[in-house]
Amino acid sequence: MLQLCDNYVMRSTRNEVPDKKRPELGHYSDPPLLVLASLSNGPKHGHAMIEDILRLCGTRLGPGTLYGAIARLEQQGWIEPLPAEERRRPYRITGEGMRVLRARLATLQQFIRAGAERLEPL
Numbered sequence: 001m002l003q004l005c006d007n008y009v010m011r012s013t014r015n016e017v018p019d020k021k022r023p024e025l026g027h028y029s030d031p032p033l034l035v036l037a038s039l040s041n042g043p044k045h046g047h048a049m050i051e052d053i054l055r056l057c058g059t060r061l062g063p064g065t066l067y068g069a070i071a072r073l074e075q076q077g078w079i080e081p082l083p084a085e086e087r088r089r090p091y092r093i094t095g096e097g098m099r100v101l102r103a104r105l106a107t108l109q110q111f112i113r114a115g116a117e118r119l120e121p122l
Helices: 031-039 046-057 063-076 095-119
Strands: 079-081 091-093
Touching: 031 046, 031 063, 031 079, 031 091, 031 095, 046 063, 063 079, 091 095
Parallel strands: none
Antiparallel strands: 079 091
């Protein structure tokens, strides 16, 4: 089964969780896309997103990276805050955010297919 974050791009991520089977590979790190993917199955507050993204693809976003992505996504109208629960503010993905997520995932799938086809002759 192909995971959303199957290491197709190496980017610098300070807090990645090492893959013991393949330590030479980096982890996928596109914070806004990871936030959208995390919120696609329901609202979450920041810490819950960090943990969900870690489970999703092994990348641990730092708070600054996470909240920077949240601010950009909120500004674009792709996520929205919900009323605070105690000291935590949950967010949810909007309809436009779901459309953007689907489009970006379709692009990633196309990229994966094209890359795999290029590797076949090797």
